[in-house]
Amino acid sequence: MSLLRKQHSVLPGFGLSLGFTLAYLGLIVLVPLSAAFLKTAGMSWADFVAAVASPRVMAAYRLSFFASLAAASVNAFFGLIVAWVLVRYAFPGKRILDALVDLPFALPTAVAGIALTAIYAKNGWLGQWLEPQGVKIAFTEIGVFVALTFIGLPFVVRTLQPVLEELQPELEEAAASLGANRWQTIARVLLPELFPALLTGFALSFARALGEYGSVVFISGNMPMRTEIVPLLIITKLEQYDYRGATAIAVVMLTASFGLLLLINLIQKWSRRHHRV
Amino acid sequence: MKKLFSFSIALFAFFFIASSSAKTIELLNVSYDPTREFYADLNPAFAAHWKAQTGDIVVIKQSHGGSGKQARGVIDGLQADVVTLALAADIDALHEHAQLIASDWQKRLPGNASPYTSTIVFLVRKGNPKAIKDWGDLVKPGVSVITPNPKTSGGARWNYLAAWAYARRRAGNEAGAQKFVANLFKNVPVLDSGARGSTTTFAQRGIGDVLLTWENEAHLAQKEFLTEGYEIVVPSLSILAEPPVCLVDKNVKKKGTQAVAQAYLEYLFSDEAQRIAVRHFYRPSSPVIALKYAQHFPQLELVTIDAAFGGWTQAQKTHFADGGVFDQIYAR
Numbered sequence: 001m002s003l004l005r006k007q008h009s010v011l012p013g014f015g016l017s018l019g020f021t022l023a024y025l026g027l028i029v030l031v032p033l034s035a036a037f038l039k040t041a042g043m044s045w046a047d048f049v050a051a052v053a054s055p056r057v058m059a060a061y062r063l064s065f066f067a068s069l070a071a072a073s074v075n076a077f078f079g080l081i082v083a084w085v086l087v088r089y090a091f092p093g094k095r096i097l098d099a100l101v102d103l104p105f106a107l108p109t110a111v112a113g114i115a116l117t118a119i120y121a122k123n124g125w126l127g128q129w130l131e132p133q134g135v136k137i138a139f140t141e142i143g144v145f146v147a148l149t150f151i152g153l154p155f156v157v158r159t160l161q162p163v164l165e166e167l168q169p170e171l172e173e174a175a176a177s178l179g180a181n182r183w184q185t186i187a188r189v190l191l192p193e194l195f196p197a198l199l200t201g202f203a204l205s206f207a208r209a210l211g212e213y214g215s216v217v218f219i220s221g222n223m224p225m226r227t228e229i230v231p232l233l234i235i236t237k238l239e240q241y242d243y244r245g246a247t248a249i250a251v252v253m254l255t256a257s258f259g260l261l262l263l264i265n266l267i268q269k270w271s272r273r274h275h276r277v
Numbered sequence: 278m279k280k281l282f283s284f285s286i287a288l289f290a291f292f293f294i295a296s297s298s299a300k301t302i303e304l305l306n307v308s309y310d311p312t313r314e315f316y317a318d319l320n321p322a323f324a325a326h327w328k329a330q331t332g333d334i335v336v337i338k339q340s341h342g343g344s345g346k347q348a349r350g351v352i353d354g355l356q357a358d359v360v361t362l363a364l365a366a367d368i369d370a371l372h373e374h375a376q377l378i379a380s381d382w383q384k385r386l387p388g389n390a391s392p393y394t395s396t397i398v399f400l401v402r403k404g405n406p407k408a409i410k411d412w413g414d415l416v417k418p419g420v421s422v423i424t425p426n427p428k429t430s431g432g433a434r435w436n437y438l439a440a441w442a443y444a445r446r447r448a449g450n451e452a453g454a455q456k457f458v459a460n461l462f463k464n465v466p467v468l469d470s471g472a473r474g475s476t477t478t479f480a481q482r483g484i485g486d487v488l489l490t491w492e493n494e495a496h497l498a499q500k501e502f503l504t505e506g507y508e509i510v511v512p513s514l515s516i517l518a519e520p521p522v523c524l525v526d527k528n529v530k531k532k533g534t535q536a537v538a539q540a541y542l543e544y545l546f547s548d549e550a551q552r553i554a555v556r557h558f559y560r561p562s563s564p565v566i567a568l569k570y571a572q573h574f575p576q577l578e579l580v581t582i583d584a585a586f587g588g589w590t591q592a593q594k595t596h597f598a599d600g601g602v603f604d605q606i607y608a609r
Contacts, residue, residue: 051599055608056607118482121483139466221467221468222470223468223607224468239428240593241373242599
């Protein structure tokens with residue numbers, strides 16, 4: 001208690017702002033989510049298992065999870081390069097490029113889905129060259145991956161940019177003058193500094209991809225057992241007025257996502273402590 | 278003070294006159310996707326009709342979307358006065374899940390409460406290069422068929438059941454029908470979530486040799502993509518799709534719009550409305566109008582869902598529920 005009181009005096013307004021935080025998070029996040037849990041609470045265990053573990057749903061988990069993971073990984077790598085270029089170099093058209101990064105945020109996801117499908121379908125700009133080579137993108141798992149990569153990119157770039165801006169170029173110069181080669185500078189000096197932000201960007205991009213619906217359903221083709229994503233199955237269940245089955249899958253996704261985000265947060269905390277001694 | 282007094286008198290008089298001369302009533306019609314153009318034409322016609330009869334002005338608002346999604350909206354509290362959906366099962370849901378209407382709703386209007394009907398036909402590419410004449414041609418190797426996903430699309434369920442009815446007639450039993458439908462879905466490369474999505478896949482992405490779709494949607498696509506020269510192929514047998522309409526009792530009682538909403542639904546069966554339906558390629562329910570425009574609608578054998586599948590509830594349970602026949606087709 002005395003400890004708490006001490007904190008009060010150091011930073012005023014703790015009680016009030018914490019109250020607001022809890023009320024706000026509760027209202028905006030917890031209440032709607034707990035509704036999902038309540039709805040499933042009425043199901044018997046056997047019904048729940050049947051709803052969330054049928055082969056078709058399992059196939060969808062696999063696709064949603066691995067496609068999101070792959071998309072977030074690719075975004076982490078290329079997003080880092082994009083952020084690096086945007087922060088470190090001055091070149092004509094930089095502002096336009098910078099604004100372009102936000103487009104996937106602003107675009108309605110259905111528009112993104114339709115645009116991507118139009119490009120990668122066999123009569124599209126890219127599809128007409130790729131399909132004769134045997135590379136099918138629209139209506140395959142690769143199409144799902146492409147859409148998820150598209151919508152996830154800004155998360156990585158926008159989390160990395162401020163951190164990169166904070167990073168002094170002197171740090172690299174010091175490393176160079178102390179005899180580090182370029183690769184060592186990147187691996188030993190820059191990456192450890194960037195790692196927590198990179199991880200956050202990765203996590204955001206991954207979480208967004210898991211929940212994405214609008215852009216994916218157009219390009220995936222929605223074939224059962226092959227290219228159905230989990231959010232589509234939730235919609236499918238709702239379409240049959242199976243509210244409980246739909247919320248059951250939602251609860252599984254929620255729990256899994258929450259677990260993953262928590263894990264990523266822990267890794268981040270650990271890496272920060274590890275590197276900043 | 279005096280000024281204010283006379284002003285409020287004037288204001289009061291204005292509202293009194295305005296309210297006594299003509300009422301403005303607002304109706305909300307919650308419908309499904311392909312009826313957009315039809316109701317956009319019909320609503321002004323009804324408004325004129327109602328004004329001539331009662332002097333009141335009626336403004337009809339439309340909401341369109343996938344049939345199941347629209348029904349869920351009404352269940353969840355969307356204040357629809359009338360629903361005009363793709364299949365009876367979606368209106369049944371209003372009774373089952375929310376008690377918004379009585380269970381015998383389909384008996385309250387003529388013709389199973391369906392003012393217009395439609396059927397499932399094929400749309401093929403110019404010159405019909407794969408020579409598709411009937412359902413049997415759809416299972417041939419190398420023929421690519423476009424249909425939406427029956428789990429998410431009302432129209433796709435009609436497609437599926439029409440194929441099933443044809444195959445059962447040919448094979449003579451259910452097992453043969455299931456095999457046929459399974460083979461048909463092996464030729465389907467993409468399952469869009471709705472009927473419009475499938476039309477886009479076929480027409481704009483250039484995928485597939487044949488699109489299974491509503492008769493009115495096929496005509497619309499043909500008109501929309503005139504230069505492509507798509508052709509409509511009418512199979513030997515198809516299904517009679519009856520998109521029903523219904524008053525949402527609880528909502529109209531609350532809003533006091535029962536009389537005008539009922540008149541709106543009855544108007545759908547009038548000659549004028551039936552002619553508008555024909556203009557939008559719906560088959561009219563009025564025998565007189567149907568005879569007059571017979572040349573617009575090719576004759577084919579049409580099975581009904583009640584006779585061939587024991588009604589929507591039964592068909593839904595057997596074929597489209599989780600673990601049903603459609604799921605078995607895709608289970609490995």
